[in-house]
Amino acid sequence: QLQLQESGPGLVKPSETLSLACTVSAVSIRASSYYWGWIRQPPGKGLEWIGNIYYSGSTYDNPSLNSRVTISVDMSKNHFSLKLSSVTAADTAVYYCASGRYGYGSPGALDYWGQGMLVTVSS
Amino acid sequence: SYELTQSLSVSVALGQTARITCGGNNIGSKNVYWYQQQPGQAPVVVIYRDSNRPPGIPERFSGSNSGNTATLTISRAQAGDEADYYCQVWDSNTGVFGGGTKLTVL
Numbered sequence: 391q392l393q394l395q396e397s398g399p400g401l402v403k404p405s406e407t408l409s410l411a412c413t414v415s416a417v418s419i420r421a422s423s424y425y426w427g428w429i430r431q432p433p434g435k436g437l438e439w440i441g442n443i444y445y446s447g448s449t450y451d452n453p454s455l456n457s458r459v460t461i462s463v464d465m466s467k468n469h470f471s472l473k474l475s476s477v478t479a480a481d482t483a484v485y486y487c488a489s490g491r492y493g494y495g496s497p498g499a500l501d502y503w504g505q506g507m508l509v510t511v512s513s
Numbered sequence: 514s515y516e517l518t519q520s521l522s523v524s525v526a527l528g529q530t531a532r533i534t535c536g537g538n539n540i541g542s543k544n545v546y547w548y549q550q551q552p553g554q555a556p557v558v559v560i561y562r563d564s565n566r567p568p569g570i571p572e573r574f575s576g577s578n579s580g581n582t583a584t585l586t587i588s589r590a591q592a593g594d595e596a597d598y599y600c601q602v603w604d605s606n607t608g609v610f611g612g613g614t615k616l617t618v619l
Contacts (some may be wrong), residue, residue, distance in 0.1 A: 429608075450606045453607070
């Protein structure tokens, strides 16, 4: 059973870069049938999709985040990462990594989720 | 950018049927996914590709999608169904979530 676990600093200063990693267990991150993604949820609010990375290396991110997002894969560590630059208090949220299968020419459901990690942006 | 609209809250009497809707422009042409989120937990997919249930999801959960509205139906609602529910689509490889609906079981 595929499992995901987020890690990284829980506190980031305004204007700095938020960096999180998601360790994948039981499946190789090289597997072409999966995609890897990030979703966040500000306290008391709804889910917001951040971005995905695919086997091909292609990435897609939420236009509302104004090109501040970088998602990458580290195959040697079997993990993928999120970097969000120039953070403000509005970026305070629980950050989830998630995954699903890619098929029928598009990503499928977000079948697997990490437990989530609260990241607070504050000086 | 594509937008999905959900009601903020829906209430249902214990044992009755709850319907949670998700509105979007020609959403019937897209695959819709529904997630259940219990307080303090990660979301769980309850319906995929409009109307399919993953293993372990009760038959009481069903979905439909046509025109500009997708619907999640929960039959014989139980106390444990009280949660937040989110619809989601992929729009040209970009993920879009609805704002979420809080289901209260009375």
